Amino acid sequence: MEVVFLGVGSSAGTPVIGCSCSTCLSDDPRNRRTRSSIAVTMKNGTALLVDTGPDLRQQALREKILRVDGVLYTHYHADHLNGLDDLRSFCHLQRQPIPVYANEATMQGIVQRFAYAFPSHEQHHWDKPVLRAHSVAETFEVAGTAVTPVPVMHGKYEILGYRIGNMAYLTDVSDISPASLDRLQGLDMLLLDCLRYRFHPTHLNVEQAITWAEKIGARETFLVHMTHELEFSALSARLPTGIYAAYDGLRLQC
Ligand SMILES: [Zn+2]
Ligand SMILES: [Zn+2]
Ligand SMILES: [Zn+2]
Numbered sequence: 428m429e430v431v432f433l434g435v436g437s438s439a440g441t442p443v444i445g446c447s448c449s450t451c452l453s454d455d456p457r458n459r460r461t462r463s464s465i466a467v468t469m470k471n472g473t474a475l476l477v478d479t480g481p482d483l484r485q486q487a488l489r490e491k492i493l494r495v496d497g498v499l500y501t502h503y504h505a506d507h508l509n510g511l512d513d514l515r516s517f518c519h520l521q522r523q524p525i526p527v528y529a530n531e532a533t534m535q536g537i538v539q540r541f542a543y544a545f546p547s548h549e550q551h552h553w554d555k556p557v558l559r560a561h562s563v564a565e566t567f568e569v570a571g572t573a574v575t576p577v578p579v580m581h582g583k584y585e586i587l588g589y590r591i592g593n594m595a596y597l598t599d600v601s602d603i604s605p606a607s608l609d610r611l612q613g614l615d616m617l618l619l620d621c622l623r624y625r626f627h628p629t630h631l632n633v634e635q636a637i638t639w640a641e642k643i644g645a646r647e648t649f650l651v652h653m654t655h656e657l658e659f660s661a662l663s664a665r666l667p668t669g670i671y672a673a674y675d676g677l678r679l680q681c
Contacts, residue, residue, distance in 0.1 A: 429468045430594060430616065432677040433476075433486035435651040436460030437622060438506035440482070443655050450655040457659040457674035461485065462506045463598050463652045465618065466492050467591055473570040475499060477589060477596050483510030490676065494521060496570035498558075500529035501598055502586035503536035511541050512556060519553035526569065530576065530587050531562040563587075577610045579603050582629030594618070594681045595645070598652045601629050603639065616681045617645035618673065623656040633662070640670050649673040 434440075441460040442451035450458050462480030469475075473496040476483075486492070495517040501507055514525055529537060537560070538545050544556040561567070566575045577588040577595060580602040588597035588607075593615040597603070600620040603611075611617070619640055622630035630652070631639060640648035648670045650662075662672045 428470060428592060428594070428681055430618070430679050430681055431466040431468065431490050431492070432649075432651070432673050432675060433464040433466055433490060433492075434461035434480055434482055434675055435653060435673045436462050436675075437652050437654040438462065438504070439654070441653070441655040446655060448655055450658045453658065455659055457672075459675060460653060461675055464507070465596055466490065467594070469570075469572055471571055473572065475569060475572065475574075475591070477501065478507040478598075479510040479514060480506055481509045483513045484516075487513070487516070495525055498525060498527040499569075499574060499587075499589045500527060500533055500537060501588065501596075502529075502533050502581060502584065503540065504599070507599070508537060508540070511537070511544060514544070514558065515553055515556040518557050522553070524550070524557040524559050526559045526561055528561045528563045528567065528569070528574070530564065530578070530585070532584075533586065534560050534562045575610055577607050579607060590614075592681065599629070600631055600639075601627075608643065611643050611645075614643065614645035615647065616679065617643055617648045618651050619648055620652045621650035621657070622652060623654045625656070633657070633665075637667060637670060641667075647671065649677070649679075
């Protein structure tokens with residue numbers, strides 16, 4: 428499968444509106460970050476998204492994402508959810524509803540905020556997204572692909588990361604339970620939250636991300652959900668072997 432990093436930015440994106448720090452003014456495209464999300468393309472041609480951030484439309488155009496067979500939601504914070512309306516383009520292209528997955532609390536929040544996208548009767552118009560809600564806790568299948576939810580703590584909320592094959596995506600994490608660590612054994616690729624250098628109560632900072640990456644022990648770890656405090660080259664220079672700063676548009680085979 429192929430993992431496409433649609434966005435690796437935190438909730439404000441980089442550059443931040445009104446900021447003139449050196450990262451925000453940088454010419455390096457790796458310092459331009461849209462809100463965090465990935466697309467995973469399978470060998471059988473199907474494609475899954477993890478989250479639909481507010482930049483989904485631009486990300487899909489940029490990366491030529493032409494189909495979506497399912498969406499895995501980590502949680503309902505605006506920077507992970509608010510591009511949901513753009514799923515209607517894929518419903519229109521595919522002429523069918525799209526199944527979406529999350530834990531129970533997140534799914535309730537999504538259906539509450541975007542009730543119009545979950546019609547109770549069959550739809551044949553695609554001017555709105557038409558989605559099918561599924562609450563998940565254990566391994567499930569989407570379009571022929573097995574997906575394992577990995578519960579993680581985001582401050583006081585339990586949200587989901589996801590494992591697909593030997594790749595796992597854990598954004599917006601502050602703690603990981605031993606039971607969830609068991610679901611992360613033998614990874615080739617880990618995508619991991621890394622907000623900034625300073626401590627934050629609901630995210631990993633650089634030091635904590637490195638410690639968790641080493642504990643989880645994936646062959647390679649890629650840091651995501653970064654604020655403008657993290658300049659790409661400066662951060663890359665201080666990361667241990669096997670841990671990398673990701674950037675928008677990065678594509679990796681797994
Ligand atoms: Zn976030
Ligand atoms: Zn800045
Ligand atoms: Zn969040």
